[in-house]
Amino acid sequence: MKTLSESNKNRLLNSIRNIPDYPKPGILFKDISTLLNDHTAFSLLIDHLCDYYQDQKIDFVAGIESRGFIFGAILAYKLNAGFVPIRKPGKLPSQTYQSEYALEYGTDTLEIHQDAFRDIKSAKVLVTDDLIATGGTAQAALKLIEKAGGQCIGACFAIALHTLPGYQALSKLTSVYSALDG
Ligand code: AMP
Numbered sequence: 001m002k003t004l005s006e007s008n009k010n011r012l013l014n015s016i017r018n019i020p021d022y023p024k025p026g027i028l029f030k031d032i033s034t035l036l037n038d039h040t041a042f043s044l045l046i047d048h049l050c051d052y053y054q055d056q057k058i059d060f061v062a063g064i065e066s067r068g069f070i071f072g073a074i075l076a077y078k079l080n081a082g083f084v085p086i087r088k089p090g091k092l093p094s095q096t097y098q099s100e101y102a103l104e105y106g107t108d109t110l111e112i113h114q115d116a117f118r119d120i121k122s123a124k125v126l127v128t129d130d131l132i133a134t135g136g137t138a139q140a141a142l143k144l145i146e147k148a149g150g151q152c153i154g155a156c157f158a159i160a161l162h163t164l165p166g167y168q169a170l171s172k173l174t175s176v177y178s179a180l181d182g
Helices: 005-015 039-055 067-078 136-147 164-172
Strands: 017-021 028-030 060-064 082-086 096-102 107-113 124-132 151-160 176-181
Touching: 005 039, 005 176, 039 067, 039 124, 039 151, 039 176, 060 067, 060 136, 067 082, 067 124, 067 151, 082 107, 096 136, 107 136, 124 136, 124 164, 136 151, 136 164, 151 164, 164 176
Parallel strands: 060 082, 060 124, 124 151, 151 176
Antiparallel strands: 017 028, 096 107
16 A cells, blocks of 8 residues: 555544644644554554555664654564664763754754664664654754764655645655655
């Protein structure tokens, strides 16, 4: 199932709950917890993403904290790849690289273990998160993957908010795929 039918897309979109004005006024929050607790929707999405990346010989899936861990760990298992967490500051216990990125107000930082990709030269890495909006988080993750010696071969999301420029901007840096458009 490399492409999702319109009815499957609608099935998945309808399983995501939209929460207006969360966490602050003006934001329409895409709550994927209602997709995760719907076992048919959850397996439909995971099976589709696995089929999409099946032939790409991925060495590692890097998941962005925290919702990227949910999809990332399952994808890694199913694609016979290792899983690498990209985490908020101070959470990873060994030596890390850091990347700072802009938020609407202020900045945030992500970290990766320096030895995350073991001794594999130019390891093929797929980065994943639940959603791409401005793309700042994903771009910071890409920088970290490169710093740690990996080669980011793609970025994958359950849903992309196309009202924001993140998807387009990230597409200039790597191959981007989102199962759903929001
Ligand atoms: P961005 O860096 O702007 O692309 O934001 C992506 C990160 O913020 C992801 O980890 C998302 O889980 C979260 N996020 C941003 N906007 C939303 C939204 N409208 N609904 C749910 N999560 C969001």
